[in-house]
Amino acid sequence: MSAPTAGIVESETSTGDVGTVILLGPPGAGKGTQAKVISARFEIPQISTGDLLRENVSHETELGKKAKQVMNSGELVPDQLVCDMVAERLSHGDCRKGFILDGFPRTVSQAGWLDRFLASQVFENKKCFGAPIVIQYVVEYNALLQRLTGRRSCPTCGRIYNVHFQPPRTADVCDVDGTRLVTRKDDREDVIVERLKAYEQQTLPLVEYYQSRGRLLKIDADRPMEQVAAETLAAIENGDRL
Numbered sequence: 001m002s003a004p005t006a007g008i009v010e011s012e013t014s015t016g017d018v019g020t021v022i023l024l025g026p027p028g029a030g031k032g033t034q035a036k037v038i039s040a041r042f043e044i045p046q047i048s049t050g051d052l053l054r055e056n057v058s059h060e061t062e063l064g065k066k067a068k069q070v071m072n073s074g075e076l077v078p079d080q081l082v083c084d085m086v087a088e089r090l091s092h093g094d095c096r097k098g099f100i101l102d103g104f105p106r107t108v109s110q111a112g113w114l115d116r117f118l119a120s121q122v123f124e125n126k127k128c129f130g131a132p133i134v135i136q137y138v139v140e141y142n143a144l145l146q147r148l149t150g151r152r153s154c155p156t157c158g159r160i161y162n163v164h165f166q167p168p169r170t171a172d173v174c175d176v177d178g179t180r181l182v183t184r185k186d187d188r189e190d191v192i193v194e195r196l197k198a199y200e201q202q203t204l205p206l207v208e209y210y211q212s213r214g215r216l217l218k219i220d221a222d223r224p225m226e227q228v229a230a231e232t233l234a235a236i237e238n239g240d241r242l
């Protein structure tokens with residue numbers, strides 16, 4: 001192995017590693033579904049801030065107690081709380097060769113924090129330090145509303161269904177493990193409207209943030225999930241040429 005240079009540990013397997021992948025897009029765009037496909041293909045973890053926060057809420061941690069009310073209203077949890085949670089998650093060994101950020105960053109301030117954080121860390125894969133690959137999933141507003149109101153998920157394996165487009169074989173039951181499917185508390189129409197508003201006002205400015213850094217790739221996600229997945233995987237494989 002070559003000697004570490006300037007705090008960077010060169011990985012013998014870094015060729016083909018993907019580094020940092022950021023999935024940007026409104027709630028319901030399919031980030032979680034695509035993150036699972038990317039995770040399986042490149043063997044890097046999916047880090048969903050929404051899932052981590054929901055775990056904290058269900059375990060009634062201090063963070064969970066602070067986040068619960070805000071999440072139920074469809075607004076964003078304060079930057080500092082989310083950034084601390086992400087920093088802790090990125091310190092786990094499974095992130096050394098890369099990771100997928102699903103639902104983070106969501107504000108320009110979180111994106112600035114992430115840039116500084118990545119620059120200050122020693123990951124095994126030097127690509128984690130460089131500009132991340134940022135994929136923006138684009139879906140039209142009414143399609144999002146329909147996706148979110150029809151969304152059901154399995155509390156055991158995390159698989160996501162949609163009663164309109166991708167129903168389970170038996171109504172309300174997971175195909176994989178037979179668990180009864182659940183509807184997220186914040187997938188009620190009044191909360192959905194607030195979440196989409198938060199996306200437009202606080203997260204859309206990130207498109208400009210990453211575009212100006214030359215690493216943003218837009219994907220039309222208003223298509224069958226397999227087509228979106230094929231384009232996503234190809235984009236990541238060609239990451240160096242973005």
Ligand code: AMP
Nearest residue numbers: 027049050071075076077082103104106
């Ligand atoms: P999601 O599952 O990504 O739709 O997130 C569910 C909720 O968790 C959001 O509506 C926010 O209240 C909160 N949340 C998730 N990620 C973030 C983030 N990066 N910044 C602030 N709040 C977040």
